[in-house]
Amino acid sequence: EVQLVDSGGGLVQPGGSLRLSCAASGFTFSSYEMNWVRQAPGKGLEWVSYISSSGSTIYYADSVKGRFTISRDNAKNSLYLQMNSLRAEDTAVYYCAGQLFDWFDPWGQGALVTVSS
Amino acid sequence: AIQLTQSPSSLSASVRDRVTITCRASQGISSALAWYQQKPGKAPKLLIYDASRLDSGVPSRFSGSGSGTEFTLTISSLQPEDFATYYCQQFNSYPLTFGGGTKVEIK
Numbered sequence: 550e551v552q553l554v555d556s557g558g559g560l561v562q563p564g565g566s567l568r569l570s571c572a573a574s575g576f577t578f579s580s581y582e583m584n585w586v587r588q589a590p591g592k593g594l595e596w597v598s599y600i601s602s603s604g605s606t607i608y609y610a611d612s613v614k615g616r617f618t619i620s621r622d623n624a625k626n627s628l629y630l631q632m633n634s635l636r637a638e639d640t641a642v643y644y645c646a647g648q649l650f651d652w653f654d655p656w657g658q659g660a661l662v663t664v665s666s
Numbered sequence: 667a668i669q670l671t672q673s674p675s676s677l678s679a680s681v682r683d684r685v686t687i688t689c690r691a692s693q694g695i696s697s698a699l700a701w702y703q704q705k706p707g708k709a710p711k712l713l714i715y716d717a718s719r720l721d722s723g724v725p726s727r728f729s730g731s732g733s734g735t736e737f738t739l740t741i742s743s744l745q746p747e748d749f750a751t752y753y754c755q756q757f758n759s760y761p762l763t764f765g766g767g768t769k770v771e772i773k
Binding site for chain 1: 700715
């Protein structure tokens with residue numbers, strides 16, 4: 550079964566750090582480009598970051614540039630998002646999403662990140 | 667960044683109604699557009715890619731059309747399981763962007 554499992558979410562204070570993980574199974578992870586997408590409570594979808602299949606090309610949304618770092622370990626079939634200097638406006642459900650061509654599929658189930666004191 | 671404007675932001679419809687959702691891009695994006703369906707508490711699900719290609723397993727009552735700056739998602743006969751929020755997404759250039767969403771509710 551093709552599956553992405555997001556983990557690592559939780560409650561963190563403003564200015565704190567958190568690392569999200571996304572574990573892939575059932576498909577050739579190393580062939581997929583990967584992304585993180587987030588959704589604030591009651592809001593729409595926001596693309597956060599992209600990493601190419603080899604990890605050589607990376608993009609970020611302006612809202613997280615300089616604070617978040619995307620990475621991957623193809624040997625472990627895993628994607629990561631290191632989030633530093635977290636703000637209240639980073640509170641959201643974070644989804645990892647695979648990309649072969651110009652669409653996102655599959656998606657993880659999401660990990661809730663709450664930034665609050 | 668390319669902005670995607672979806673309309674309407676919400677609609678009420680009955681089972682078996684025909685529903686059309688529009689997504690307008692702030693600049694031309696060829697056919698680099700996907701549509702997703704999201705139900706509460708769940709991850710988005712891919713419906714259509716390349717503006718008009720139906721993903722495997724998606725019912726044929728869903729269809730997509732358009733290119734350039736104007737795109738539509740049509741549900742030919744709304745079913746109870748179709749009540750959800752729908753998003754468009756462009757892949758023409760980074761940053762990738764989503765439309766604001768269209769919530770389809772039961773009339």
